[in-house]
Amino acid sequence: MIGLIVALVACIASGLIGFANLLGAIGMFPLPENIQAGVNLALQISVALLIVSLAVAAILNPDSVRRFLTGRQARYGSNSLILTIAFVGILIAVNYIVYKNTDLLGSPYDLTEDKSNTLAKETIQILGELKEPVTATAFYATNSNTTSAEELLEKFENNSDGKFTYKFVNPDLDPVSARAAGVTGDGKIQLQMGETKEIANFATETELARALLRLISPGARAVYFLQGHGEVSLESAELALSVAKSTLEAKNYTVGTLNLLTTREIPEDALAIIVAGPQKPVSADEVELLKEYVDNGGSLVVLEDPLFFTEFGDAEDPLADYLAEEWGITLNKDVIIDGSNPQNPYAAVSLRYNDHPITQGLTDSLIVIMPQARSLTISGEKENVTSTGLISTAENSWSRPNANVSENPNFNSETDTQGPLYMAVAGENSATKGRVVVVGNSLFAIDGNFDVYGNGNFFINSVDWAAEQTDILSLSTRPSTPRTFLPPTENWRFLLLVLAMVIVIPGMVVFFGVSAWFARRKRG
Known part of the structure; x- marks a missing residue:
């Protein structure tokens, strides 16, 4: 009995740690190297403990194991396990596709009304004209927020057919790279194609596109x-x-x-x-x-x-x-x-x-x-x-x-x-x-x-x-559509919302669950 309990705990731990590893592997929640090493070790220990516990349980009580593997519960349990694995797999696949914001062919798609997550057609044309690979190095200090810059650079990478890549450098930790790039201050991005270099002063689509144009056509x-x-x-x-x-x-x-x-x-x-x-x-x-x-x-x-x-x-x-x-x-x-x-x-x-x-x-x-x-x-x-x-x-x-x-x-x-x-x-x-x-x-x-x-x-x-360097490119602008959720101000509407979310929907789940349980009990 103790062996099965230990095996159950080890199984749950292995599942959770394995799921975390999977999310990190597909890039949804990457972990720092030192933490990733600890997670890998914990997964190995959990799997080893699971195998040892099951082996001990089988040696100490072989008849129970034989009945479990050949009984009705095993058949029903295996079906449930397969359905659960399939459901979890679908969830992971859908979340991965949504997270990457690309279809199966790697092309970005945008479901927003005003296409606010899509690059302008002029920018996409510039990326399509790249003859050589371009590397963007974004210099952001320790306390800087890099979220918007990373999202923008990822859009450039997704639309470049492999010709545009990027990386982040912390000038506080690597001042030599910043000095070599001629970068002072925070939030600047160096673009390099071969031996030619350009600097974008900040992370906006227009500034990056202009820097790319200057990179392609140096004068x-x-x-x-x-x-x-x-x-x-x-x-x-x-x-x-x-x-x-x-x-x-x-x-x-x-x-x-x-x-x-x-x-x-x-x-x-x-x-x-x-x-x-x-x-x-x-x-x-x-x-x-x-x-x-x-x-x-x-x-x-x-x-x-x-x-x-x-x-x-x-x-x-x-x-x-x-x-x-x-x-x-x-x-x-x-x-x-x-x-x-x-x-x-x-x-x-x-x-x-x-x-x-x-x-x-x-x-x-x-x-x-x-x-x-x-x-x-x-x-x-x-x-x-x-x-x-x-x-x-x-x-x-x-x-x-x-x-x-x-x-x-x-x-x-x-x-x-x-x-x-x-x-x-x-x-x-x-x-x-x-x-x-x-x-x-x-x-x-x-x-x-x-x-x-x-x-x-x-x-x-x-x-x-x-010097008319801002005029070399004029991106087609798209009017933004404001999307603001306004909660109901009337008390009765707010009360209805709370009742629906907290009582009605969970109550329906409980009702159908209890009904199914009674129906199965009557059938014997």
Whole structure:
């Protein structure tokens, strides 16, 4: 008797552990290697204990075993066992197919009304044009949520006919791989095809598809940083843009410097000119060259700090004048004070985003922080120009004129302007195809701040848009269908729901079970 009890316990344990092993083997619930080793050992012990217990029971009581194997119970029991195994097998097969979200031929299917789980046809076409295998390496730190990224990468893999694979690397545990890939910060994905590499700044279908297009069709992409006015250095220094430069180079940009005071000419291959934190005004002659460049379809990215923190003094600012006159974008002579950031009120925090390619990927949890920023104003309509405020502060913020910056930072209704305030504006001329991005701060992009929240993403997105790298692909959008379950608010409807789920349905199961038991008892 004891042997059979031990065998029963061992059988149950073997079944449960074996089921867990099966789920792990088919990829539904994979276990870490150290835990998997323990599970395998437990399964081996359970199976061994089951065999030994049955053998002991058979040796000690052979007559009972003989009667059990040849009796009516054995026949009925074997039928029940076969049906149970078949039922469990069907459940496992259905769950596996649903979990993998593919049919038996490996093609993904989507039963949602708006096809929200299906890649856009343009993305599928790009994946179909891959001539060589592409490996995606997603760099996510220990505490990062990788669920959405993994689901997206799996969709790419399922639609690539074996040409797209992916893996995750923790840069905290493997900083060498992150450094070799030129990746700083979290949530970036490197795509590699042969010796060619591209970086996707974040895990969205559009960003990955654009990176794939750049990978398939590599071309010269040159941007230049203006020099000669005390701009932030591109090399290692106390205030430097070396991380921004290396990130651009990891996206296959050629990054150069440009001094218009000496060259008097803008290179023909320049997709964008970046003016990052000048300490002295850009001259009128240089601005005329920049204007001519933009009028011929070029692009400017201007990062100008508050005058209070520069050496401008009372000098004119021809670049700011050009932006106001030609684009309707005014760089105000003030400093933003952010009341939502009491620990550092002079660090402006973005809490509002307008829909624009530059703000893609920015969320409430991926904010942009700009220490010592000035506000911007869109001042009137200009012919053929569309200007869009990109990011702005909260209502609990205000701007203060430079002359009053030294005073108490608390709001002063006589001198200060209440928020929300624009921190960045983008403009596009439909006639000339010229573009400008104007930001009232440069410190957000320096090495120490680049990887803070969404600062780096915002800078790279600004350069990408200015260089027209966001226009290489426009995915067909699908309107999303909101699906919200609203529980009944009336008490009687809620009571009916509870009665049906807790009493009626279980009661029917009990009723039919008892009825079947009485019927079998009457038949003898």
